[in-house]
Amino acid sequence: MEKLQQHFIRIRKLLDISFFRILFFIVLGLVLYTAMYTNVKPEKLDVDLFSVAEKTIRSPGTVEDKKSTERKRAEARNQVQPVYTLKNEYAQNRVDLISSIFNAASEVNDEISENMKESEEETAEDHLPTSEPSTAEKITMLTGKLTPTVTKDLSNQVFTALVQASNDELSIAKDLTVTAINNVMTKRIPADEVENAKKSLEEELKYTALNDHLRMAAIELGRYAVIQNEFYDPTATEELRQKAAESVEPVKILQGQVIVEEGELIDQEIYRQLKLVGLLQNEKTYKPFIGLIILIVIMLSAIYYNFYLMKSSLPEKKQTYLLLFGLIFILSIFLMKIISLLQFYNYPWIGYLFPAALAGMLLKILIDEKLAILTSVILSLCGSILFNEGVSGTLNFSVGFYILFSSLAGILYLSNQNRRSRILQAGLFAAMVNLMTLLAVMFLPNGHFSGIEYGYYFIAALVSGLISAVLTIGLLPFFEASFGILSTMRLIELSNPNHPLLRKILMEAPGTYHHSVMVANLAESACEAIGANGLLARVGSYYHDIGKTKRPHFFIENQMNQDNPHDRLTPDKSASIIIAHAVDGANILRKYQMPKEIVDIAEQHHGTSLLQFFYHKELQMNPHSKIKEEDFRYPGPKAQSKECAVIGIADSVEAAVRSIPNPTPELIESLVKKIIADRIQDGQLNECDLTMKEIETVSYTLCETLKGIFHSRIEYPELTKKVKQA
Structure with missing residues (x-):
């Protein structure tokens, strides 16, 4: 023990030199990187297209499948029906047009009547008979009041019937025709329904009380008035299609998602997904390793800053505490890594066997509570990576929370009294907290477990707390003697x-x-x-x-x-x-x-x-x-x-x-x-x-x-x- 203490003293003296302190943190970083390297290293598979999968393959991370996203967005665009706009003003325009034709015919009758009166007055003195204009002349008068387009599109029978009808007959025909036009034109009439709309109007006017000629004229005028009033709107259609495409959520291959089941044929789509998530041998990525390095730098920076702020009456104590922390931290990571290797035997509960409260209780007793809490947080992060159940690069938050709460429970229980008998009580308390944390993480996702599985998890939680206490009691004298640490517990014993x-x-x-x-x-x-x-x-x-x-x-x-x-x-x-x-x-x-x-x-x-x-x-x-x-x-x-x-x-x-x-x-x-x-x-x-x-x-x-x-x-x-x- 004395020789070991002398070795620690020599190392502590080296830590007084800035270079060796930096080297110490580099060693801690290398230990962390080595321990977690395999847990973040992307899994590479040697598979061929159209081969049969030898095992079930899951995605190591969450990746957006852009090709599937674009395909779904194209499907969403195609499902949007074209937008057709109803031109409501067309109905009124056509009604006004037909009304003007009937009005023109009434004007012709009025003009003829007026001319006949004047002619009768002029010829009465001469006792000459007054002659009424012929039908052809009346038609000429009527067409003169209309546009060439209208006269071109309507048949001569329509004009004949109009000029031969009296104003009263024209008024009745006008009302019936306008009403029928309005009834038909207020409805949507696409291009392929124009003829049906005209037939509908014809049916409405067919049984009116008009004479045959005037009824046929009204029908022809009505059919002439009925036109398409619903038109394709490309702008509105494109807006709807754009909204439909934007509403489609990006398709993602989720972390842990099964890409191919064991025994399933690896077709082109599955092969493309394997390539997308980086599981093929020819796919190389450095992002996980860069992320791991960044995380380690953050953790070590927090530790360095804690020691920088640590208050100690003797400077050499800081170096002693730093060396002591390093040993306890490396021991915890070593235990964590050894236990995590057992995940390959498909024991999902194995991570909960880790003595999570060990490091926290040792650091609380030997150094201080602040460092113990910080170390608990760091170990929980490391545990969430190391116990990721074989899925590279993922984080097992359940084990992370479990390690954090278990360690905090041991630390807080030791806050008031630091007697050696209190350590065992702290271990039991940590075991109880372990059980409650396990129930929380098992019930939150609505998990379904058998009675035997619950038993395994609960036994692991109890063993974790007890092992933490036993190892703390066993290692405490070793650290106290080797580093000459005078803990509160040691003082109480003395x-x-x-x-x-x-x-x-x-x-x-x-x-x-x-x-x-x-x-x-x-x-x-x-x-x-x-x-x-x-x-x-x-x-x-x-x-x-x-x-x-x-x-x-x-x-x-x-x-x-x-x-x-x-x-x-x-x-x-x-x-x-x-x-x-x-x-x-x-x-x-x-x-x-x-x-x-x-x-x-x-x-x-x-x-x-x-x-x-x-x-x-x-x-x-x-x-x-x-x-x-x-x-x-x-x-x-x-x-x-x-x-x-x-x-x-x-x-x-x-x-x-x-x-x-x-x-x-x-x-x-x-x-x-x-x-x-x-x-x-x-x-x-x-x-x-x-x-x-x-x-x-x-x-x-x-x-x-x-x-x-x-x-x-x-x-x-x-x-x-x-x-x-x-």
């Missing part, structure tokens, strides 16, 4: 009073144990007030004086009813014993393979501060000798983290306040400020990133906590009296 080292302190140095607990309370509240790791401060305080167990009676808190051994020692010897407890503590913690953060607290909580009591005592005893101040200082190093600095302050403050017989709030406040000021002046806080504002907050918090601990107690007179009597 705070257990039954820990061998804590029992060692309690049994061998009970005063130190009590002092450590008091320091823990002070340091935790102060660290939480400035946003530092309060739990680390508490646990580190428990172990910070473990070195005193080597010589417990040389420390005042353990000297109960005993002489002080320092009274018999020289100041320099006493100083060396006191100073040694920091070094001894660090060595003991290293021996027990305690986390580096805990070792640093034991080693750094005194920094390089001066043992003033023994130093001044040495000066008084040997005023003329050359005494080096360094011999009475702790070896350090100075506090490198906020937690270490706060624990050092809390350690000094607790010991100082405890030594006061009757501490008052004012005295406590004055003492705390003096100790902090001395540490600042001595430069003990120079190497940690505590700001002056945070130091002020620490001072205030320590004072408030100490006031609560050393508050004035009420003396109960009755109880005191009984005690005195006893």
Whole structure:
């Protein structure tokens, strides 16, 4: 394990260099590309035209079939009937024309009557007879009032009948003829129905009460008036055909659609579709690979940006976390790929066996929740590609949602408590979420499954949650030990009073144990007030004086009813014993393979501060000798983290306040400020990133906590009296 840890440390140091960080992300990208390459690679088939399909072939993606689309649009255009427009004005025009002919005949009669009167008046004086114009003359008068076209199209019998009829007869004939024309012409009359329309008019006039000649004239005039009034409209027809063509949806070969069934003949149409979706050997495309590269770049960019924004007091922690993330992520992709290969055995439920919550829970415990959630999203995307059921380039959204919800369930369940027993509960909770997610994705598309199939899916969901928990519990100690990660769960375990080292302190140095607990309370509240790791401060305080167990009676808190051994020692010897407890503590913690953060607290909580009591005592005893101040200082190093600095302050403050017989709030406040000021002046806080504002907050918090601990107690007179009597 130590050798492995050393290898990880070397790799972590390499990641401090930008080139190797970039190389690290390139390796992650290559792992992702290699894992998903076969799942996006278009399937190529070696099939011949008019051969028999050896297996059922499905489309790997959605492609528009433009040829079929154009064919359907042409069919839609052809199904549109020609548009014919009814010319309503034609009916009125023809009615007016026939009316004008009858009116012209009436005018002829009126003119003849007028001429006859004038002639009779002129010839009455001469007693000569007045002669009426002949029929031919009347016809000439009538045709003179009409256009050549009309006179040409109508027979002479029509004009004869009109000029021979009286005005009353003409009026009746006109009304009957116009009414019949109007009745027929208001209906649609296409070119091939003109004759039928004329016959219809003829039938309407055939049985009128007109004389034979006038009736025949009316019929001929009616037939002459009836013409085509419905005409083909090319513009309207083309507009309708265009709308019909546009209403046709593009024909698409959908992803997963069966193109040819097993045993079916591959005809020209099927062969064309296979070529269209790119399944033939002679069809090459790079689009899926470009899409995969783009997706990988997006995912890795999100990861890089997350680490770029990650807050960490020590820069090397980022590199440690990056390396740890890389191992967990690659492990998840490896497991996902191995399980996805089993899809070829036609197990549709195999993707739900993947331990989806594993990576999320490990990252939540070892690094932080934000990275764990981001990784869950990325793994869900990868899972939707890797578990695409053998259809290249497709996305299995059901498995993607399943992985996402399962991982989030494990992460959120661990949010409040990170005890190791909580991991198994989180796995069970993830299994329950798996079952609910499975029911959702199975019911949404109205799927139909047998009882055995439901059983397989549900067993896979339960196993996924349980395996996630088991692997998390199994891998957690390995990652913690290999990377020196001090997780919240590890801290909680180290705070257990039954820990061998804590029992060692309690049994061998009970005063130190009590002092450590008091320091823990002070340091935790102060660290939480400035946003530092309060739990680390508490646990580190428990172990910070473990070195005193080597010589417990040389420390005042353990000297109960005993002489002080320092009274018999020289100041320099006493100083060396006191100073040694920091070094001894660090060595003991290293021996027990305690986390580096805990070792640093034991080693750094005194920094390089001066043992003033023994130093001044040495000066008084040997005023003329050359005494080096360094011999009475702790070896350090100075506090490198906020937690270490706060624990050092809390350690000094607790010991100082405890030594006061009757501490008052004012005295406590004055003492705390003096100790902090001395540490600042001595430069003990120079190497940690505590700001002056945070130091002020620490001072205030320590004072408030100490006031609560050393508050004035009420003396109960009755109880005191009984005690005195006893």
